[in-house]
Amino acid sequence: MLEIKNLTHFIGQKKILENVNLSLGEGSVMGLVGINGAGKTTLLRLISGVYTATAGDISCDGERLSEEKAREKIFFLPDDPYYTIHTTGRSLYQMYKVFYPKIDYRVFDLYMSEFGLDEKKPIRNFSKGMRRQLYVALALAVRPKYLLLDEAFDGLDPLARLAFKKAINKAVEEDGTGVIISSHSLRELEDFCDCYALIDKMTVASSGDIAERVDRFCKFQLAFVNEISDATFASLPVVSLERNGRFVRIVLEGQQAQMKSMLEALNPAVIEQMPMDFEEMFIHEVEGRGYLK
Numbered sequence: 001m002l003e004i005k006n007l008t009h010f011i012g013q014k015k016i017l018e019n020v021n022l023s024l025g026e027g028s029v030m031g032l033v034g035i036n037g038a039g040k041t042t043l044l045r046l047i048s049g050v051y052t053a054t055a056g057d058i059s060c061d062g063e064r065l066s067e068e069k070a071r072e073k074i075f076f077l078p079d080d081p082y083y084t085i086h087t088t089g090r091s092l093y094q095m096y097k098v099f100y101p102k103i104d105y106r107v108f109d110l111y112m113s114e115f116g117l118d119e120k121k122p123i124r125n126f127s128k129g130m131r132r133q134l135y136v137a138l139a140l141a142v143r144p145k146y147l148l149l150d151e152a153f154d155g156l157d158p159l160a161r162l163a164f165k166k167a168i169n170k171a172v173e174e175d176g177t178g179v180i181i182s183s184h185s186l187r188e189l190e191d192f193c194d195c196y197a198l199i200d201k202m203t204v205a206s207s208g209d210i211a212e213r214v215d216r217f218c219k220f221q222l223a224f225v226n227e228i229s230d231a232t233f234a235s236l237p238v239v240s241l242e243r244n245g246r247f248v249r250i251v252l253e254g255q256q257a258q259m260k261s262m263l264e265a266l267n268p269a270v271i272e273q274m275p276m277d278f279e280e281m282f283i284h285e286v287e288g289r290g291y292l293k
Contacts, residue, residue, distance in 0.1 A: 001025055002047070002074075002146050002178060007056030009046060016042045018202040020056070024146065024178045029168075031189035031210065032182040033282055034199035040182040041079070043199065044148045047180070048076030060146065072100060075144035077135045079151040080128070089119035089134050093141070100142045108141035111167060115160075128155030136164060140171055147171070149181045153188055165192060190214075190278035198285055206285065214281050218256045220263055222248040223270040236262055239284045251276070251284060 007020040017039045024030055032040050045051045047058055049071050063070035083092065089112060097103050112119050115133040123131055132155055139147055147168070153161055171177040183189055189196070190210055197207040206213070217239060224246045233241060233250065236259075240251040248268075252259040256273065263271055 001061060003057075003059050004043075004047070005057045005059075007043075007046065007053050007058065009042060009051065009054045009056075011042070015202060017046075017199075020199075020203055022197055022204050022207065024180060026145070026176040026178050027172055028195060029172060029179045029181065029193045031186070031193035031196040031278075032180055032199065033186060033189070033196060035286060038199040039202060040199050041150055044076060044078075044150050044180065044182060047146075048074055048148055050076065072102075073145040074148065075100075075139045075142050075146075076148040077132075077139055077150065077152075079154065081131070081135055083123045083131075085122065085124050087123045088121060089117060089123065089137075092123070092134070093119070093138065096138055096142065100144075103138075103142050105141065107143070108137050111137035111140055114167075115163060129157060129160050132156060133160060133164065136167060140167055143171070143175055144177065146178045146180070149179065149183075152181045152183050153185050154183075161188070168192075186279035186282055187277060196278070198282070200286065210278055214276055214278055215256075217251055217253055217276050217281055217284065218259050219249070219251045219274040219276050219280070220260070221270075221272045221274055222250065222263065222266075222268040224248070224267075225269050228266075232266060240287070249274075251280070 002024040004020055004022045007017060008015070009017045020043065032043070034040050042051065046053050049065055058065040060070040060073050065071060093103070093105065093108055112134070115137060117130060117134055117137070123134065126134065153164070156164055168179060172179060181189065181193065193210060195208060196210050196213070198205045227246050228243070228248070230241060230243060237253045238250060239253050242249040260271070260273065
């Protein structure tokens with residue numbers, strides 16, 4: 001279990017995170033979401049040991065992150081990893097071997113071949129997507145217990161994304177790897193992750209099972225014979241309301257059957273339930289906290 005307890009962090013005099021509590025079990029894939037500047041990347045750097053928290057504790061299977069054994073269980077892939085003009089895939093592998101002595105070259109070579117990458121070529125000649133695949137090959141060769149990915153899908157074409165997901169899924173299924181993925185591609189996170197954590201106002205504002213959270217919202221499209229006002233829906237748990245004359249699109253928080261029954265009581269001429277997804281849920285979450293208005 002990867003556990004974060006009462007974590008607070010400052011960069012200089014600026015507070016970035018406050019009282020963060022979060023946990024990730026083996027074989028679980030968590031989507032880390034939040035608006036730009038919310039602190040997602042800072043949190044990943046803290047978990048990986050790049051930063052030392054100002055206050056609070058981070059532990060891996062009961063061992064504090066300050067212990068070398070705990071750090072060896074974690075692999076962090078930042079958005080744009082550092083490399084020199086002379087770095088090759090092979091030299092990068094040798095460097096990571098210093099920090100991860102159990103790294104498996106056979107696994108690294110397998111994924112380099114699968115991704116169509118030449119370990120002898122300088123990384124500077126790789127596209128961002130190719131560099132991403134190279135580091136994924138390294139991560140899978142390390143076989144970390146917990147894998148941290150910042151903007152995981154950035155720079156990957158559709159085929160590369162598919163290969164990336166298959167490789168990560170294999171690590172989750174075969175090795176029980178726990179994964180935290182920070183990404184703005186929320187629709188991909190919904191397909192790929194089983195849980196989420198929303199970073200907002202310096203802390204974890206909400207977290208849990210993605211499917212269960214999305215199911216808490218329901219969206220309907222309505223049409224009325226006569227023009228209506230917003231007051232018509234005042235007694236309902238409205239999350240979002242768009243009205244254009246006699247036509248309404250509404251998002252409610254509650255059980256679908258109950259919400260539909262309450263809307264039918266308003267005698268619409270037409271009522272149609274529409275699908276909700278994780279991206280819409282995220283937008284409504286942050287709108288409810290004072291953003292995007």
